[in-house]
Amino acid sequence: MTDLPCHEKSSYHEVRPNAGALIESLRDIGYTMSSALADIVDNSLTADATEISIRVRSDPDNAAIGIIDNGVGMSRSELLEAMRPGSRSPTEARNADDLGRFGLGLKTASFSQCRRLTVVTRRDDAVSVASWDLDVVVARNAWVVETRQSAEGIRFADLLRHDGTLILWEKLDRVGLELGSQNFLRIMDEASKHLELVFHRFMKSEKGRKAVSFEVNGRKLVPVDPFAEWHDATIRQAEDRRVVGGGTITIQPFILPHRNKVVSETEWKKMGLREGHMKSQGFYLYRNRRLIRHATWFRMAPQHRLTQLARVRIDIGNESDAAWKIDVLKASAAPPPALRDYLRRLIEGLGGKSKRVYRKRGAKLTDENPLPLWQRTKTDNRISYALNENYPSVAAFAATLTEEQENAFGEVLRLIAAGLPVEALYHDMAENFTDIRQECLDEIELRANGRKLIDQLREMGHGDRDIAAMMKVVPPYAGNEQVISELLVQEKAAQ
Numbered sequence: 001m002t003d004l005p006c007h008e009k010s011s012y013h014e015v016r017p018n019a020g021a022l023i024e025s026l027r028d029i030g031y032t033m034s035s036a037l038a039d040i041v042d043n044s045l046t047a048d049a050t051e052i053s054i055r056v057r058s059d060p061d062n063a064a065i066g067i068i069d070n071g072v073g074m075s076r077s078e079l080l081e082a083m084r085p086g087s088r089s090p091t092e093a094r095n096a097d098d099l100g101r102f103g104l105g106l107k108t109a110s111f112s113q114c115r116r117l118t119v120v121t122r123r124d125d126a127v128s129v130a131s132w133d134l135d136v137v138v139a140r141n142a143w144v145v146e147t148r149q150s151a152e153g154i155r156f157a158d159l160l161r162h163d164g165t166l167i168l169w170e171k172l173d174r175v176g177l178e179l180g181s182q183n184f185l186r187i188m189d190e191a192s193k194h195l196e197l198v199f200h201r202f203m204k205s206e207k208g209r210k211a212v213s214f215e216v217n218g219r220k221l222v223p224v225d226p227f228a229e230w231h232d233a234t235i236r237q238a239e240d241r242r243v244v245g246g247g248t249i250t251i252q253p254f255i256l257p258h259r260n261k262v263v264s265e266t267e268w269k270k271m272g273l274r275e276g277h278m279k280s281q282g283f284y285l286y287r288n289r290r291l292i293r294h295a296t297w298f299r300m301a302p303q304h305r306l307t308q309l310a311r312v313r314i315d316i317g318n319e320s321d322a323a324w325k326i327d328v329l330k331a332s333a334a335p336p337p338a339l340r341d342y343l344r345r346l347i348e349g350l351g352g353k354s355k356r357v358y359r360k361r362g363a364k365l366t367d368e369n370p371l372p373l374w375q376r377t378k379t380d381n382r383i384s385y386a387l388n389e390n391y392p393s394v395a396a397f398a399a400t401l402t403e404e405q406e407n408a409f410g411e412v413l414r415l416i417a418a419g420l421p422v423e424a425l426y427h428d429m430a431e432n433f434t435d436i437r438q439e440c441l442d443e444i445e446l447r448a449n450g451r452k453l454i455d456q457l458r459e460m461g462h463g464d465r466d467i468a469a470m471m472k473v474v475p476p477y478a479g480n481e482q483v484i485s486e487l488l489v490q491e492k493a494a495q
Contacts (some may be wrong), residue, residue, distance in 0.1 A: 020138035023111065026085070026104075027134075031112035033175060033187050034194035035329050039109035040067050040167050041195065042290065042330070045202060045212065047071025047165065054216045055156050056188055058181040065113070065169040066156035073123035073163040076147075082106060083119065083130050083145050104328055106167070107132065115171035120151045123163050127151050135171075192216045193274065197224045201289040226284055226294065227311055228271045233257035244339050245323030250315040253350055258309070277308045283343070285314045285333055287326065293333050300340065301347045305426070310350040371474045386417040392456035393449065441476050443483070450477060450487045464488050 031039070037054070044052050049069035057064045074082060085107050110117040111134065118131040129148040136144060151157035151166075160166050176183040195214060196203070200223035202212045214221040228234045235255035242249045256277070262268045273280045275295065281303055285293040295311075297303065316324060323336045335343055375388040389395065389410065398406050428436055441449065450471070457467045471477040471484045 018141065019143050020141045023134055023137050023143075026108050027111045027174070029108050029112065030329055031109055032191075033113060034191040035331050036109040036112050037067070037191050038195060038198050039105040039330065041199060041214075043106055043167075044069035044071055044165070045199075045290075047073070049164065049212065050210060051213045052215075053159065054192075054214075055159070056185075056217055057155075058177075058184050058188075060177045060181060060184075063170075063172045063175070063177055063184065064155055065172065065175075066159075067167040068156060068159050068164065070162060070164040073165055074121040074128065075123055075126070076128040079119060079121050079128045079130050080145065080147075083132065085143075105330075108328065110167065110169055113172060113174050114169035115173055116169070118154060118166075118168040118170065120154055120157050120160060120166040120168065122160050122165070127160075129154065133171075188216070192219075192221060193224075196221050197226065197273070197294070198291045200224050200226075200291070201286070206289070224270075224273065226273060226280065227254040227313060228256050229254075231257055231262070231267070231271070233261040242339070242342070244336050245320060247317055247320030247323060249320065249339070251312060251346070253310065253312045253346065255350070256309040256311065278303060278305060281308045281310055283312045283314055285316070285324070287316055287321070287324075287330070288318060289315070290330075292326065292330055297347060298335055298340075298343070300344050301351075304351070307347070307351045310347075312346065312350070371470055373475070385420055387413045389413060392453055392460070396452070396456050438475065446476060446480065446483060447487060450483065451490075453477075454487055 041052060044067070047069065049071035051070045053068045055064075055066040055068070083106075086104060106119075107117070111132075115134040116131065118129065120127065120129050122128075127150065129151050131146040131148075133146065136146070151160070154166075155168060155170075156166055157168075172184075176187045199212070199214065202209075203214060203221065203223035205211045227236075229236070234257055237253040237255075239250055239252045242251070256271055259268055262271065271277065273295075280295045282296045283293070283298060284291060284295070301307075324333045326333050371391060372388055373391050373394075374385050377384050377386065387394070389398065394413075398409055401409055453471070454467055457470070458464075462470070468484055468488060472481055477484055
């Protein structure tokens, strides 16, 4: 310990951390493979890279991950400073496009996945190399970094042909290899999908900025746009700019299209992201265009089916880090108190807009179905469903019964309606909307029931044109126009 100048009645002592113990502790901050790679990519983008390549070797005995960029590279002194844990203070003013925060990311992200980190960097044809090896640090109990004069023999270094930097992870002991190479590759595939979402705004041209190319083992990553701006039916609301905590915040809400506005199932699932529409609603917080938090209402509202189409983009700069409580992982944040009331009101307004999208669709379905088997009734704030006793087939069957049998039949219909599994339907509509399918009649049943319905509608005074129009929108005949046409012709010929 070294004594420092102090007040005469007290003293200061420098208490140096135990290198071996602390460097092992730094491995457990909470990174996943996805968040660790994203932190490394942050450094590449800050260095003005336009090409980022990730190379993966999955052989358990010789596994490695390399992240190569064509950024500005570093000098030897800059490299050594970058290898220092805590190389920059979070209170230090940064360049407006800087994606860093605590000066820890390169080290902690790497240590969370591997025991040996090597950085090869090139600037103006000068190559500098430095490595952290946790086994060496623990053995010597000292903060020692290995440097080399050349990159000869270092994996992936041959890909660094011009200015740029290679981050090499070796001694991979936390990447799932204990369960085999396929498990490791699965984790890497998940990480690639994570990058496609987190950096989607960098992967495409935006406001005069050139697109950055990302690839993993030669496969080009494709940006995932959570706001479906590519779809004509997406509702884009006006941007709102506010100054909070000394930083400018830009907020723009989006309402995604209803399912009936989306042509294909593939497009619909694409809009739902990996978790589906229900779990993908909420705020999407970007710091310098990099996604920090997504699909959250920040505990100000629950994720509800009627707001599942609502997503809100929030843009902040790195000057707002303290106000938003951005953490080391750049995966957690909380809105400043001065903004929370505004965001609550915004959520309430979006709920109304999203509800109108569904209500408009619901009203259309109700209007289009002139022969509902299930009768929807709304009284005050209560909505109920009952089997429609006036449905032609139901009414015709009831007419064949005795009074006692008809009363018993009515009791059965009411029992079925009372047993409607509302909670299960609500859950499935929220979680598995696109997977719900109605039971279908086979063609024999469809034709037999169709003939009876046509006869009944004719007896009620409807013409064939009206009957065809009604049956085209009434389950289970909807979508079977050819069968309806044939039945109408057959029944007419039989008269």
